[in-house]
Amino acid sequence: MANTVIGSGIVIDGEISGEEALTILGTVKGKVAVTQDVLIEPGASVEADVEGQTVTVSGKLTGNVNAHAKLELRPDSKMVGNAKSPRIVIADGASFKGNVDMDG
Amino acid sequence: MATDKATTLIGPGTHISGEIRGDEDLVVKGSVDGKIQLSGTLTIDKGALVQADLDVRALVVSGTVVGSIAAAESVRLLPSARIVGDLATPRIVMEAGAAYRGRVDMGDVEVAAAAAARAAVAQPVASATEVKPRPAPPRMAPPPKAAQLSGRPDKPISTSPAPSRADSHSLAVEPTRSAPPAFPRVTGAMGGSAPAWAKKKIRRR
Numbered sequence: 152m153a154n155t156v157i158g159s160g161i162v163i164d165g166e167i168s169g170e171e172a173l174t175i176l177g178t179v180k181g182k183v184a185v186t187q188d189v190l191i192e193p194g195a196s197v198e199a200d201v202e203g204q205t206v207t208v209s210g211k212l213t214g215n216v217n218a219h220a221k222l223e224l225r226p227d228s229k230m231v232g233n234a235k236s237p238r239i240v241i242a243d244g245a246s247f248k249g250n251v252d253m254d255g
Numbered sequence: 256m257a258t259d260k261a262t263t264l265i266g267p268g269t270h271i272s273g274e275i276r277g278d279e280d281l282v283v284k285g286s287v288d289g290k291i292q293l294s295g296t297l298t299i300d301k302g303a304l305v306q307a308d309l310d311v312r313a314l315v316v317s318g319t320v321v322g323s324i325a326a327a328e329s330v331r332l333l334p335s336a337r338i339v340g341d342l343a344t345p346r347i348v349m350e351a352g353a354a355y356r357g358r359v360d361m362g363d364v365e366v367a368a369a370a371a372a373r374a375a376v377a378q379p380v381a382s383a384t385e386v387k388p389r390p391a392p393p394r395m396a397p398p399p400k401a402a403q404l405s406g407r408p409d410k411p412i413s414t415s416p417a418p419s420r421a422d423s424h425s426l427a428v429e430p431t432r433s434a435p436p437a438f439p440r441v442t443g444a445m446g447g448s449a450p451a452w453a454k455k456k457i458r459r460r
Contacts, residue, residue: 158263158279165273165289171266181273 154187159194173203175210189218193227206236208245215249267302283318301335314344316353323357 154172157163161177172187175195182199183189189203195210206218209225216222218236226244235252263281265271272288275281280295286304291297296313299305303318314326317333324330326344334352343360 154264155266155269155285156262156264158277158281160279160295161263161275161277161281163271163273163275165271165275167269167271169266169269169285171268173269177263177277185269 157195191228200232265303299336 157175157177157179159176163179164181166182168184170186173185174190174192175197176192178196180198184202188205189201191197191208191210191212193209198213200214202217204219205221206216207223208228208230212230213232215233221238222234222236223240224230224242224245224247226242229246231248233250237253239251239253241247263279265283265285267284269285274290276292278294281293282298282300283303283305284300287307289307291307291309293311297311298315299318299320301317306321308322309324311326313328315331316336316338319337321339323341329346330342330344332349332353332355334350336353338355339357341358345362
């Protein structure tokens with residue numbers, strides 16, 4: 152499946168929306184709203200509100216997250232912002248600052 | 256997933272509005288609104304819609320582009336490409352079937368130098384007559400051909416039959432196939448002299 156990949160040498164300033172999985176290795180500023188999973192890889196830098204099904208953070212994320220299924224903060228990830236998701240996983244070594252909302 | 260390789264892909268179900276910058280190759284299968292600035296190759300696939308100003312090193316288009324284009328190296332328009340906008344690049348390849356409307360700027364084209372060189376060669380031979388140099392200017396800027404070219408984006412095929420079909424092409428954004436109708440015109444121009452092999456050769460492209 153041809154999902155979307157933002158490579159490490161790419162900077163996007165604006166809004167990303169869509170109906171397929173999104174993998175970010177580069178830099179994204181603005182807003183991300185997809186109906187599938189969002190993967191923020193190590194080395195990636197995201198300064199955006201992120202909405203997705205399962206949001207997995209291994210890189211750096213500044214912004215609010217709304218994950219409809221699950222939010223996962225992997226070791227060495229860094230997140231600043233509010234997290235809204237019914238299931239939240241924060242791994243040992245992850246850094247997180249913000250509010251957590253696990254309502255429905 | 257082979258995501259380690261630095262190749263960015265904007266999938267068919269993804270829309271990006273804003274600015275994309277980068278120093279790697281980018282493939283667009285979805286849609287982009289805004290601006291793309293790349294020091295790599297930008298590939299706009301079939302089915303993709305890009306409404307953006309492009310500033311890239313190399314560009315390969317088989318989708319639809321609306322916006323002004325600047326490519327430092329080259330531009331390649333494949334048969335399904337639909338483009339509206341000005342184009343500035345030193346090298347262009349446009350394949351049969353591609354639809355384009357806009358202005359092309361290939362930088363300094365050395366017409367004057369070529370004309371001077373030609374005149375220098377021609378003059379010693381026919382120095383006495385002033386008639387000889389005359390035919391050169393119309394050859395460089397033929398007005399009837401220019402008129403035909405400007406009419407082409409609206410009507411890619413200038414054959415008299417099927418006027419309704421020509422009308423359907425007036426909106427260049429509609430990704431209709433215009434390659435097949437273009438071929439009969441070429442074979443028709445060849446006449447009956449060598450049709451069989453000529454047709455085959457053209458179809459193979």
